[in-house]
Amino acid sequence: MSDGTNIRRVAEIFCSDPARRYLVVSAPGKRFGGDAKITDLLYETHRAVAEGREPVIFRKVKERFFGIVRELGISFDIGSVLAETEEAILRERSEEFTASRGEYLIARVMAALLGVPFIDAKDVVRFSDDGRLDAGMTFSLTAEALRGKERAVVAGFYGADGAGKIHTFSRGGSDVSGAIVARAAGAELYENWTDVSGFLACDPRIVDSPAHIASLSYRELRELSYMGANVLHSESIFPVREANIPILIKNTFRPSDEGTLIVPTAGYVPAARPVTGIAGKKNFAVIYIEKSNMNGEIGFARRILSVLERRGISFEHMPSGIDTISFVIDEAELGEGTLETLEREICEAVHPDLCKTLIDIALIAVVGHGMSKTVGTSARLFDAIARAGVNVRMIDQGSSELNIIVGVDNENYERTMRAVYDEFFKK
Ligand code: ASP
Ligand code: MG
Numbered sequence: 470m471s472d473g474t475n476i477r478r479v480a481e482i483f484c485s486d487p488a489r490r491y492l493v494v495s496a497p498g499k500r501f502g503g504d505a506k507i508t509d510l511l512y513e514t515h516r517a518v519a520e521g522r523e524p525v526i527f528r529k530v531k532e533r534f535f536g537i538v539r540e541l542g543i544s545f546d547i548g549s550v551l552a553e554t555e556e557a558i559l560r561e562r563s564e565e566f567t568a569s570r571g572e573y574l575i576a577r578v579m580a581a582l583l584g585v586p587f588i589d590a591k592d593v594v595r596f597s598d599d600g601r602l603d604a605g606m607t608f609s610l611t612a613e614a615l616r617g618k619e620r621a622v623v624a625g626f627y628g629a630d631g632a633g634k635i636h637t638f639s640r641g642g643s644d645v646s647g648a649i650v651a652r653a654a655g656a657e658l659y660e661n662w663t664d665v666s667g668f669l670a671c672d673p674r675i676v677d678s679p680a681h682i683a684s685l686s687y688r689e690l691r692e693l694s695y696m697g698a699n700v701l702h703s704e705s706i707f708p709v710r711e712a713n714i715p716i717l718i719k720n721t722f723r724p725s726d727e728g729t730l731i732v733p734t735a736g737y738v739p740a741a742r743p744v745t746g747i748a749g750k751k752n753f754a755v756i757y758i759e760k761s762n763m764n765g766e767i768g769f770a771r772r773i774l775s776v777l778e779r780r781g782i783s784f785e786h787m788p789s790g791i792d793t794i795s796f797v798i799d800e801a802e803l804g805e806g807t808l809e810t811l812e813r814e815i816c817e818a819v820h821p822d823l824c825k826t827l828i829d830i831a832l833i834a835v836v837g838h839g840m841s842k843t844v845g846t847s848a849r850l851f852d853a854i855a856r857a858g859v860n861v862r863m864i865d866q867g868s869s870e871l872n873i874i875v876g877v878d879n880e881n882y883e884r885t886m887r888a889v890y891d892e893f894f895k896k
Pocket of ligand 2: 644
């Protein structure tokens with residue numbers, strides 16, 4: 470969606486199959502390496518407004534949209550819409566409002582190009598006052614707006630609360646909007662057109678041309694995208710999952726590529742390999758707590774959890790053994806000195822035999838429904854890691870046996886990913 474040519478390409482794809490009814494758009498991205506995404510320019514615009522500077526950067530946004538409309542050769546008065554938008558940005562002084570305008574503007578342009586109604590997400594995607602999606606309200610408002618419309622364009626990424634104040638999802642959130650519209654429309658399929666041909670079994674920046682994943686279950690997708698496989702926003706599964714609507718990831722630039730089909734977990738037949746994909750992230754801290762007879766002590770975990778809750782810290786994983794429990798926390802959650810505070814407060818709360826903290830840990834998630842049915846998968850996994858000379862700092866097997874999470878030092882992250890990939894995909 471970066472320029473006129475690509476916007477036409479999207480319009481052609483949309484029109485090439487009458488079963489495609491509703492189009493959810495995200496803001497124009499980069500046209501070339503080093504170019505700016507419209508959404509990033511808008512965040513910068515807001516920073517200028519908030520700091521009382523002239524938002525000169527908004528000129529770039531205007532130029533991009535003027536250029537797009539010129540290239541498309543449509544008679545759409547983008548000038549007036551941009552002028553109104555600029556005024557509203559200066560008046561509202563809200564980061565989320567400003568950031569959402571890329572989707573608003575491109576949806577208006579797209580609706581004009583296709584000659585179909587434009588649906589403003591502020592009228593159909595409902596957030597609560599504290600900025601969380603009100604799913605029930607959203608589905609019914611969206612369904613109502615779509616009713617009777619053969620086709621329509623909906624702006625992605627944002628919505629509004631009951632008072633009309635604009636809220637956005639987190640970055641990449643147009644994927645969530647797409648899922649909402651698919652759900653509200655009772656769609657047979659949610660197609661997500663992007664710039665890659667679906668999911669790969671490992672990060673291509675670490676492993677050379679990793680295997681392509683033809684199909685995944687919702688659960689596997691959730692595990693992989695949560696752990697950094699960034700093809701689809703990790704929250705885009707919820708709206709479609711309850712309605713069993715499959716998601717098909719397709720590449721706008723290579724429409725004949727197969728893509729990745731994401732299907733309901735029940736009835737999903739895993740691939741012949743025990744492992745479907747591998748993903749990972751660096752920079753976690755692990756608080757490790759040991760106390761003999763911990764399992765007999767009622768309320769032990771709760772007292773630790775209250776410490777985290779009081780400090781407003783969320784944790785990612787909680788591996789536990791008979792006398793041990795660990796909390797894995799994203800280091801981005803931690804401020805200066807937070808770990809020391811947590812350690813001290815945990816000691817006061819539960820008087821452990823040992824409480825220590827590991828930092829700069831990378832987590833690697835090995836994901837696949839096939840694992841639970843294949844004897845020896847974890848033996849192969851840990852053997853491969855050992856052969857790579859890497860020391861495992863933490864292990865957590867999700868209770869679903871869908872994933873095994875391995876913690877290693879940040880510096881061993883890439884090496885471990887390669888060793889695990891080679892073990893499961895090159896043999
Ligand atoms: N434009 C928004 C972003 O850059 C949302 C999206 O692209 O899905 O994050
Ligand atoms: Mg996207």
